Amino acid sequence: MSxxxxxxxxxxxAQRAVRLLERHGLxxxxxxxxxxxxxxxxPQQHVGCGHAIRVRREELKQAMKLMSEAGFPSKFxxxxxxxxxxxxxx
Amino acid sequence: MPLTYLDNAATTLHKPPEVxxxxxxxxxxxxxxxxxxHYAAQRAAEILYDCREAAASCFNxxxxxxxxxxxxxxxxxxxxxxxxxxxxxxxxxxxxEHNAVVRPLRSLENISVKVIPLPTPLFDTEAVFKGFExxxxxxxxxxxCIHVSNVFGCxxxxxxxxxxxxxKGIPMIVDASQSAGLLPINGDxxxxxxxxxxxxxxxxxGTGLLLIPPGGNIAxxxxxxxxxxxxxxxxxxxxxxxxxxxxHNAPGAAGLTAGLRFAMRNTQPSPLTHQTALELSEIHGxxxxxxxxxxxxxxxxxxxxxxxxxxxxxLSDRGIAVRGGLHCAPLAHTTAGTETAGTVRAAFAHAxxxxxxxxxxxxxxxxxxxx
Numbered sequence: 001m002s003x004x005x006x007x008x009x010x011x012x013x014a015q016r017a018v019r020l021l022e023r024h025g026l027x028x029x030x031x032x033x034x035x036x037x038x039x040x041x042x043p044q045q046h047v048g049c050g051h052a053i054r055v056r057r058e059e060l061k062q063a064m065k066l067m068s069e070a071g072f073p074s075k076f077x078x079x080x081x082x083x084x085x086x087x088x089x090x
Numbered sequence: 091m092p093l094t095y096l097d098n099a100a101t102t103l104h105k106p107p108e109v110x111x112x113x114x115x116x117x118x119x120x121x122x123x124x125x126x127x128h129y130a131a132q133r134a135a136e137i138l139y140d141c142r143e144a145a146a147s148c149f150n151x152x153x154x155x156x157x158x159x160x161x162x163x164x165x166x167x168x169x170x171x172x173x174x175x176x177x178x179x180x181x182x183x184x185x186x187e188h189n190a191v192v193r194p195l196r197s198l199e200n201i202s203v204k205v206i207p208l209p210t211p212l213f214d215t216e217a218v219f220k221g222f223e224x225x226x227x228x229x230x231x232x233x234x235c236i237h238v239s240n241v242f243g244c245x246x247x248x249x250x251x252x253x254x255x256x257x258k259g260i261p262m263i264v265d266a267s268q269s270a271g272l273l274p275i276n277g278d279x280x281x282x283x284x285x286x287x288x289x290x291x292x293x294x295x296g297t298g299l300l301l302i303p304p305g306g307n308i309a310x311x312x313x314x315x316x317x318x319x320x321x322x323x324x325x326x327x328x329x330x331x332x333x334x335x336x337x338h339n340a341p342g343a344a345g346l347t348a349g350l351r352f353a354m355r356n357t358q359p360s361p362l363t364h365q366t367a368l369e370l371s372e373i374h375g376x377x378x379x380x381x382x383x384x385x386x387x388x389x390x391x392x393x394x395x396x397x398x399x400x401x402x403x404x405l406s407d408r409g410i411a412v413r414g415g416l417h418c419a420p421l422a423h424t425t426a427g428t429e430t431a432g433t434v435r436a437a438f439a440h441a442x443x444x445x446x447x448x449x450x451x452x453x454x455x456x457x458x459x460x461x
Binding site for chain 1: 123124126127132135136138139142143154155316317318319326328330331
């Protein structure tokens with residue numbers, strides 16, 4: 001099972017995104033992001049202690065589209081291995 | 091002696107059972123929201139989010155991130171007032187404001203904020219509107235207006251005043267302490283709305299809300315951890331994080347969510363208010379401050395020749411909980427001319443019955459007759 005993680009800059013936005021995706025039939029959950037990963041395009045705000053939404057990798061595109069349509073600013077995503085490790089998607 | 095509780099304008103005592111069970115569940119399951127990826131932290135985050143969503147639904151808001159969780163209405167008012175008032179400028183307030191507005195503004199006099207109260211006759215909504223219309227000069231940086239007087243229950247025309255403010259680009263704060271849960275509130279309108287959770291929203295004490303209007307933002311009232319953006323030494327820009335430092339009151343938020351849902355199902359003001367106002371006004375020596383044209387919530391009255399605290403004490407001896415005195419709103423009493431003896435205030439909530447109203451009327455009749 002391979003998952004993707006969509007970065008969120010606040011826990012509230014992460015919650016909102018999870019509810020949005022679930023309403024559209026996607027499986028989504030929250031997790032913390034490793035501190036070194038960016039949740040924003042602003043390099044001054046590579047923030048530490050960010051939040052992310054975990055979705056199935058095959059549903060990443062649809063999830064990003066739904067979130068974009070709902071006005072979520074997040075454009076950062078990562079891949080997650082089976083052990084919960086996070087890496088840049090190939 | 092059974093308690094007839096009519097001090098609901100201070101705090102609704104009888105909460106719906108779902109409020110209690112939600113709080114207990116939160117106490118047993120919640121960690122710190124946003125402070126970890128584990129179940130207990132996520133559970134707390136869910137509870138806070140549910141509370142924002144319930145509030146956004148209750149107050150017709152398009153974005154729940156603009157729902158700020160506070161400790162009470164006073165906390166929300168301090169945040170909004172101190173975030174919006176400007177040094178060297180003027181703040182207009184109605185003549186019916188609570189100390190939760192007056193005292194924070196007085197504290198800003200040391201940075202040359204000038205406060206102008208606009209006293210107007212009781213239950214004269216047109217006079218209130220005209221007062222603000224005439225006083226909105228270029229020097230005004232902020233308007234603060236109570237929606238419903240916590241003393242007299244008079245409704246002030248905040249929506250119309252908000253239109254005036256919007257047209258002139260002047261921020262407005264509404265103290266919705268007595269109206270939230272009783273009157274319709276649109277959180278997408280121009281003002282910043284401040285309200286407690288523990289009155290007609292049926293949440294627990296220690297909860298409150300600040301509703302930020304679309305496009306609105308204020309400087310943080312206090313700074314600290316938010317569970318994210320941790321390398322940033324400044325508070326985050328995003329709402330609600332920007333205005334919510336420190337660990338949240340998750341059990342309180344859980345209770346408030348249940349209370350908000352209850353309030354949405356039972357939103358109309360109690361019919362006992364009108365009945366009581368009429369019954370009390372028929373008692374010789376009792377003056378009731380009431381006008382059906384523009385009233386909701388608390389009913390104030392006085393008994394001729396008696397201090398209001400004395401009347402409240404005699405009612406307490408009979409097992410009736412009301413509040414006498416100035417109700418933390420001396421400005422309102424000065425405006426209405428009741429500052430010397432204060433008034434006795436009774437307010438009904440969902441749990442009250444017509445029997446409670448009859449008990450109050452009978453007791454006041456006895457007290458007024460000197461029995």
